[in-house]
Amino acid sequence: MKLKDYQANHFCWRTEGEVGMISLNRPERKNPLTFDSYAELRDLFRNLVYADDIKAIVINGEGGNFCSGGDVHEIIGPLTKCDMKELLEFTRMTGDLIKAMRACPQPVIAAIDGVCAGAGAAIAMAADIRLGTPLAKVAYLFTRVGLAGCDMGACAMLPRIIGQGRATELLLTGRSMTANEGERWGFFNRLCDPAEVQGEGLSVAKRLLEGPTFAHGITKTMLNQEWNMGLEQAIESEAQAQALCMQAQDFHRAYQAFANKQKPVFEGN
Numbered sequence: 001m002k003l004k005d006y007q008a009n010h011f012c013w014r015t016e017g018e019v020g021m022i023s024l025n026r027p028e029r030k031n032p033l034t035f036d037s038y039a040e041l042r043d044l045f046r047n048l049v050y051a052d053d054i055k056a057i058v059i060n061g062e063g064g065n066f067c068s069g070g071d072v073h074e075i076i077g078p079l080t081k082c083d084m085k086e087l088l089e090f091t092r093m094t095g096d097l098i099k100a101m102r103a104c105p106q107p108v109i110a111a112i113d114g115v116c117a118g119a120g121a122a123i124a125m126a127a128d129i130r131l132g133t134p135l136a137k138v139a140y141l142f143t144r145v146g147l148a149g150c151d152m153g154a155c156a157m158l159p160r161i162i163g164q165g166r167a168t169e170l171l172l173t174g175r176s177m178t179a180n181e182g183e184r185w186g187f188f189n190r191l192c193d194p195a196e197v198q199g200e201g202l203s204v205a206k207r208l209l210e211g212p213t214f215a216h217g218i219t220k221t222m223l224n225q226e227w228n229m230g231l232e233q234a235i236e237s238e239a240q241a242q243a244l245c246m247q248a249q250d251f252h253r254a255y256q257a258f259a260n261k262q263k264p265v266f267e268g269n
Helices: 035-048 072-079 084-103 119-126 141-145 154-162 164-173 179-185 197-209 213-228 231-246 249-259
Strands: 012-016 019-024 056-061 108-112 115-117 129-132 137-139
Touching (some): 231 249
Parallel strands (some): 019 056
């Protein structure tokens, strides 16, 4: 499947070489999500599993903010009128977006500036690498609208990123995690100037593309699968995964380059 020519309807999509760039583009409302944008993002990430022309993803928001979460008028209001079947269909769809982000083999890099709240914070959490700015404010606002903090995998993923106690506080209070807290706690890999964060995200993606991209996909898969494994299972699974990578040509390219005192040129196979 080829996605370079994909035409998005509810966000911006463009490519820089083999890097797919997703921009949430409702800046006048701080880039909230709608039923349609949720579904389209889910479908795009699902299709990335089969895309051989995209090797990394950068996701950001326009207008100085990342994403303010679900649109109050287009999502939250209508949800108050739904029955249980419809509500469960919606919450499963939002969870499916996170599952799709984690399941795609491409590294997902989030470039986060300004407001990053609710579902936006969940999307950021699901990324593999997170770059922030000093203006970034990450908030899991679910309790602010009378809901539990256990939304879109937050109770499973956030404690693994920043620790159980810190995650518990954020999920119970709904307060914003400051940029400095986020960097200190390990949520952000690093902080960048707001004018440079999207470009830095692209630079990180391009550096990853210079590596063995097939093996990167295996690394991401194992990071996900080993959450539910004991140590013995994890070691055996990694043995099998590494043996698989040793059959790839990039492993042989690296050896030949080392033997010839050259820098390896990886081709992702």
